[in-house]
Amino acid sequence: MAANRALPAGFGELEVLAVGTVLLIEALSGLSLNGLTIFSFCKTPDLRTPSNLLVLSLALADSGISLNALVAAVSSLLRRWPYGSEGCQAHGFQGFAMALASISGSAAIAWGRYHHYCTRRQLAWNTAIPLVLFVWLSSAFWASLPLMGWGHYDYEPLGTCCTLDYSRGDRNEISFLFTMAFFNFLVPLLITLTSYRLMEHKLSRSGHLPVPALIAKTMPTVNAMNYALPSEMIYRGVWQCLSPQKSKQN
Numbered sequence: 001m002a003a004n005r006a007l008p009a010g011f012g013e014l015e016v017l018a019v020g021t022v023l024l025i026e027a028l029s030g031l032s033l034n035g036l037t038i039f040s041f042c043k044t045p046d047l048r049t050p051s052n053l054l055v056l057s058l059a060l061a062d063s064g065i066s067l068n069a070l071v072a073a074v075s076s077l078l079r080r081w082p083y084g085s086e087g088c089q090a091h092g093f094q095g096f097a098m099a100l101a102s103i104s105g106s107a108a109i110a111w112g113r114y115h116h117y118c119t120r121r122q123l124a125w126n127t128a129i130p131l132v133l134f135v136w137l138s139s140a141f142w143a144s145l146p147l148m149g150w151g152h153y154d155y156e157p158l159g160t161c162c163t164l165d166y167s168r169g170d171r172n173e174i175s176f177l178f179t180m181a182f183f184n185f186l187v188p189l190l191i192t193l194t195s196y197r198l199m200e201h202k203l204s205r206s207g208h209l210p211v212p213a214l215i216a217k218t219m220p221t222v223n224a225m226n227y228a229l230p231s232e233m234i235y236r237g238v239w240q241c242l243s244p245q246k247s248k249q250n
Helices: 013-043 050-078 084-119 125-148 171-203 219-228 232-242 244-249
Strands: 153-155 162-164
Touching: 013 050, 050 084, 050 125, 084 125, 084 153, 084 162, 084 171, 125 171
Parallel strands: none
Antiparallel strands: 153 162
């Protein structure tokens, strides 16, 4: 893989510029919203709870996705990939690991909410910390496999960012994609749907029926708006920053 590549057939300067602009907007919005979540957690001691640790983990993963999109945006605006083949492998690994951590983190939050609303027990630190560690170690493990030969990272069609190579049809690639999809997409999806379905059944009796959305394409922004912004983490964190004396009194 070369460091500089001509634009692929069928893509013009305008298309690449449009992609770069969209990626830049998504990256900056994701970094801003998730950065606010991280800042609120670190700034406000009262918000450092086991449940909010799961939200923090998701915000960190989505911030990583936004950073990955920022690199892709810069490359698209430059109309080339300037970081070489090793940079492509690093970019693919980082983006894939963050995406897997975000998916698993969303499933962990779903289970945490089920545990809270359906068992009426607070999530404990000795449960939340191992759960977060498992999310990150598992994501790093699966993302490292293409670097070791099972699966492959390569340029996306525009040639300005790198991800898993889905175009290969050999046994190596197909076996990796199916195995990875089962453990990292199907299992988290089942956990999420089952948790919210059970919570829906529990809360429907009281007339309260929250149904969070799962939208993968804009995960960093959507997750921040879905899990962090409606919660007390943002409001209390920002309030304490703006009026620390009143926050202590309250």
